[in-house]
Amino acid sequence: MRNFKLSAVFMLLVVSLLAMTPMVFGLSLEAAGASLAIVGIASMLLEKAPQGYQARTSSQRGEVGEPSVKDAVLEAMKNHSIELTNAIAKTETDVKEYGKVLDSTKTEIVTLSEKGNEFEARLAAVEQKSVRDSGAPQKQKSLGEMFVESDAYKQYAGKQYHKGQSSPMEIKDITSGAASGGPGIWSFRDPEIVTDPYRPRMLRSLIPTVPVDSNLVEWVRTNVRTNAAATVAEAGLKPKSELTYERKETAVRKIAHYFKTSSEVLSDFARLQAEINNEGFEMLRQVEEDQLMAGDGTGTNLLGLVPQATAYNVAATVVGDQQVDVLRRAILQVRQSFYGATGIVLNPADWAAIELLKDSQDRYLFSGSAAGAPARLWGLPVVESDALAAGEFMVGAFSTAATIYDRMNSAVFMSTENEDDFIYNMVSIMFEERLALAVKRPLAFVHGNLTGAV
Secondary structure, three states, rough: OOEEEHHOOOOOOHHHHHHHHHHHHHOOOOHHHHHHHHHHHHHHEEEOOOOOOOOOOOOOOOOOOOHHHEEEEEHHHHHEEEEEEEEHHHHHHHHHHHHHOOHHEEEEEEEHHHHHHHHHHHHHHHHHHHOOOOOOOOOOOOOOHHHHOOHHHHHHHOOOOOOOOOOOOOOOOOOOOOOOOOHOOOOOEEEEOOOOOOOOOHHHHOEEEEEOOOOEEEEEEEEEEEOOOOOOOOOOOOOOOOOEEEEEEEEEEEEEEEEEEHHHHHOOOOHEEEEHHHHHHHHHHHHHHHHHOEEEEEOOOOOOOHOOOOEOOOOHOOOOOOEEEHHHHHHHHHHHHHOOOOEEOOHHHHHHHHHOOOOOOOEEEEOOOOOOOOOOOOOOEEOOOOOOOOOOOEOOOHHEOOOOOOEEEEEEEEOOOOOOOOOEEEEEEEEEEEEEEOOOOOHHHEEOOOOOOO
């Protein structure tokens, strides 16, 4: 069938002539003949459509009928989603066969992701076009226009005396109500995950650390040292001193734990995976702090500082001594063993009590409430540790008298082959570290109660 291009002006002229014919000639055979003549002449004047011209069908105008462009885009996005899912599944196969995700698999996932962005852009363009083609939006009335046209205003304006207030105006327009614009209002989701803080860890900052590659640490310590050195007469017998050593050892211990989560959560909630890692490592370090301070050495426990430290000499306490006096006498005790103390460890509550000490005129002795003061006492830094019980103290030469040996730094491992993880799409996330503590000079540490008693 030949295509013809119909001009809107031409069609208007033909319709006008047909309508005027009965008015001029009346309803008669002559009028009917004139109408047929107009139609015949109009058909002879039709303009042939240019090459490639095609009249728009209802489906091309976006009306109900054949599948629309939007349906085609949605179908393509569905197929693309299947391809992307299959590509992501290859990563697990790559890890099992090659121990890592192949570069070809990574490239395929990146390409499909970019393709998905293109599909989303096309779908958005189709939806925007459908909105534009649906007709011009109605003009939104201002609040002033709606108020003037409201029944409440007209009723109030019609009164002879304007006293009181008008009836409330009911604005039937878009609001945040559930029946209006509410479904289109989305809440803002803060990506931060709120967790409770962990107590500070301080012992790692006081004790030097050495990496090792064995499960047992050995060192040699002086056992007997008898100094018989003296002045000697010419050709006299020289005195004999004694110096013997003993071998000491400490075993490497393991601290570990694990979480379980679904593989879907790890894939869809990357922030949660990072949070699990942070939490997992921090939980290890909290137990590490407790073990370094007070581990009893039984079973799989470390042998900590408190069990190996020298007990405070309560005989040195004088009646009337306060906490700061006891700490100064403990520093002296370390010095009398020929070691120089490098720090004081206190529970946060005890350090706060010391900072709050006042003289007879209610003036703070160690700090001011406005500016505070560095955490120091008797020239030594004070470290607050929750691993030490309230009422106790530790004074020592931390930098020279003890060593932490790291066999394996804190590490994280993930597996889908633990228990029945594979069939339930679960992932086990394990955190682990291995370390040892050697207190080589027990006399360099003094532990006791701030009261100066046993």
